[in-house]
Amino acid sequence: MRRLLIALAPLALVAACATPPQPPAGWTPPMAAGMGGSAYGAFLAGQGALNDGKGAEAAAYFAQAELEGGASDLLQDRAFTAAVLAGDIPKAAALAPTGEEASESTKRMGQLVKGVEFMAQGQGKPAYEALTGDKIGFPHRGAAALLAPWASAMAGDVDGSLVRPEVRSDRVVDYFGQLGQAYLFERARRYDEAETDYKALTGGDTPGDMAVLAYGAFLERRKRGPDAVALYDRALAAQPTSQGLAMAKARAATGRGAPPQPTLRQGAAEVLIAPAAGMLGAKQDQLGLAYLRLALRLDPTRNQAWLMVGDLMEGAGDLEAARLAYAKAKPGSAEYPAARAKLAWSYQNAKEPETALKMAQEAAATGDADAKITYADLLRANDRYAESAEVLSSVIGDGAAPDWRLLYARGVSYERSGRWPEAERDLQAALKIRPEDPELLNYLGYSWIDKGERLPEALGMVQRAVAANPQSGAMIDSLGWAHYRLGDYKKAVELLEQAVELEAGDPEINNHLGDAYWRVGRRIEAEFQWRRVLTLDPDDRIKKDIEAKLANGLGPKGPAVAPRVAGQ
Structure with a gap:
């Protein structure tokens, strides 16, 4: 059954550039130059790899193109971009384009890259100059503003490092600029001012992990372990599954091993993560990847950035x-x-x-x-459901308030392994915790519908699920199947046709529509639907059902299942 809608492994996707590649200015057609097409072919291959987010592969192709056909502004532009995406920031800084034929957007990125590379080499003054000049421009002003105080600190300008960055209407700069200022106040031993910033960042009902962990570490370094534990406890109440908060609390409770103050490079890397995430959220995946590579040039141990890079690479x-x-x-x-x-x-x-x-x-x-x-x-x-349920049981244990998602997952595993009473118990327990969750409503409601149990109640549940997710083909199928079970075949056809439009490749939904067609006398269309199901890679249960209906020519067995009392 296609009822489990929770995502198990969400992945970021890298969008490919839609602009077709053009040959570098001044290039002679390859055949006329006697190159057999190799230089331009390498350029095209590099552009294709670049569009797919494969920076290292693209860089190799562009190097070959330059070797075969000579340098040009456009080729340098592409080689620079490939080096950034591949994480070769020293090379990218050397290639940062300045020529007239290089794109303005690449020149602006080049300024940011040069600023970061100066910081990676400990050269604060030239880094500050690169990050604060007019050449940075949109869309990198925010990232440059966040980095500039760290470059000032690296140059030995303590007063300059404590100036909070500002970019009009940029909330990312507002928030992470204040976080960076808190770090730098602590570095300047102005602890009261640092704590004022930390308190402002963590004072809401759901403060972000990054600010809580930063403030907690500050408290631990100030030998205020109980205050740190209280801070972590408050954050964990809102985010009980946060591994980072749980580990920090355990550390603070011992009163030993307070994390060291971040280095200038580490602090600068941290403030780059937020602009990177913002770019990814806006579907600007190449820019997001570029920012992550810059952060990792400053701090190669930043795990969060590596995980985000991994997601992008897998998506590509x-x-x-x-x-x-x-x-x-x-x-x-x-x-x-x-x-x-x-x-x-x-x-x-x-x-x-x-x-x-x-x-x-x-x-x-x-x-x-x-x-x-x-x-x-x-x-x-x-499909190893029984084992899955056993593992989940070891996680759930005998806790008084288990996570509803774990109960849901174990309920699914029990249901798929034929242990319906246990499945029903878990699904109902999860629904008691999350009474309006559409996925839970749909899964439990559909299970009752398919078994012919508690049909009026199940109908109401899937109606609420569809109201919450009106574009879900699986949920509309559940609603259509409920009407089928209740004998309203005309309404079932109407809903199941909608479901098939939304989920055209789902074998179970198509099978349901075939059954509904049969019930309203549309026999030819029913057989067409059933034969279509066989082309959609159905599981063995659905395949056996379809083959039986087609073989006997009698359609679905018996009338629609009438309601019966649960447990009978």
């Missing part, structure tokens, strides 16, 4: 680069369980389930709860 289809990025997270870090999970899912998505399961099982054997959940998800993705 570069599995080797993605796996290298995921492997950068160090054991014991807050990001390590997520990195291992992403690494395992990269093998699952590449149709290598045995490798994925082996990796996940090894991680789960450490006892880490997140690793166990990943293992359970992968077991479920490979």
Whole structure:
């Protein structure tokens, strides 16, 4: 059944550039030059790799094109972009284009890259000059403004480092500029002013992890462990699954091992993560990747950035680069369980389930709860439902308030493995915690509908699910199937046709529509739907049902199932 709608391994996608490549200005047609097309071919191959987000491959092609056909402004422009995306920032800084034929956007990025490279080499003064000049321009003003105070500190200008950056109407700069100012106040030993900034950043109902962890670390360094624990507790109440907060609280409770103050390069890298995330959220994936590469040039140990790079690389289809990025997270870090999970899912998505399961099982054997959940998800993705339920049970335990998502996942595993009473118990318990969650309403409602149980109640549940997600073909199918079970075949046809329009390739929805057509006397259309289902790679249960209906020519067995009391 196609009812489990929760995403198990969401991945960022890299958008390809739609602009067709043009040959570098001044190039002679390759055949006339006697090159056999190799230079321009290398240029085109490099442009294709660049569009796919494969910076290292693109850089190699552009180097070949330059070797074969000579340099040009446009070729330098492309080679610079490829070097940035590949993470070769020293080379990119050397290639930063300034020529008339280079694009203005690339020149502006070149200024940012040069500023970052100066910082990576500890040259604060030229970095500050590069980051504050008129050449930066849109869309890099925010990133440059966030970096400039750190460049001032690197140049020894303490007063300049404490000036809070401002860019009109840029909330990212407002927030992370204040966070950077708090770090730099602490660095200048102006602790009261640092704490004022930290309190302002963490005073809301749901403060961000980054600000909470920064303030907590500050408190720990000031030998105020109980205050740090109280801060982490308040944040954990809103984000109970945060691994970073839980680890920080455990550390603070011991009163030992306060994290050191970030270095100037580390602090500068941290403030670049937010603009990178903003670019990715706006679907500007190449710019987002470029910012992540710049952050990693400043701090190669920043796990969060490596995970984001891995997601981008996997979305672009570069599995080797993605796996290298995921492997950068160090054991014991807050990001390590997520990195291992992403690494395992990269093998699952590449149709290598045995490798994925082996990796996940090894991680789960450490006892880490997140690793166990990943293992359970992968077991479920490979139809090993009973094992998945067993692993989830070890995570849920006997806690008084289990996570509703874990109950939902275990309920699915129980239902798929034929243990309906346990499944029903978990799904109802999850729904009690999240009474209006459309996925839960749909899953439990559909399960009752398919079994012919509690039909009026189930109908109301899937109606609420559809109201919340009116474009969900699976949920509209549940509603149509409810009307079918209640004997309203005309309404069932109407809804199931809508569901098929939204989910044309779903075998179960098409099978349901065929049954509904049969009930209203549209026999030819019913048989057409059933035959179509056989082309959609149905599971064995649906395939057997379809073949039986087509073989006997009698359509669905018996009348629609009438309501019956649950448990009978």
